[in-house]
Amino acid sequence: MSKITIDPNKCKGCELCVKACPEQILAMGKQLNVKGYFYAQVAEQPRCIGCRICCIVCPDVAIEMAVQGTMYKYFDY
Ligand code: SF4
Ligand code: SF4
Numbered sequence: 001m002s003k004i005t006i007d008p009n010k011c012k013g014c015e016l017c018v019k020a021c022p023e024q025i026l027a028m029g030k031q032l033n034v035k036g037y038f039y040a041q042v043a044e045q046p047r048c049i050g051c052r053i054c055c056i057v058c059p060d061v062a063i064e065m066a067v068q069g070t071m072y073k074y075f076d077y
Helices: 016-020 053-057
Strands: 002-007 026-032 039-043 061-069 070-072
Touching: 002 039, 016 026, 016 053, 053 061
Parallel strands: none
Antiparallel strands: 002 061, 026 039, 061 070
């Protein structure tokens, strides 16, 4: 089973991941991060299908995915 982790302080609130998720399980939160942006959160983790689209579209590499405990990093910059 896949697990999505979003780093709140890397997020700039662009909402690309929210719009890209085919299961529509990501949502913008109501709290601000250290940069002053509302950041994306995983609203319904159990419905994640592990497609990794959110990890790929995030321009700030704020989203990571773990599958059965193994963390996958797509970009490292
Ligand atoms: S991996 Fe796919 S289904 Fe899961 S949160 Fe990301 S975009 Fe949505
Ligand atoms: S795509 Fe990345 S920067 Fe944009 S809202 Fe989602 S997590 Fe934040």
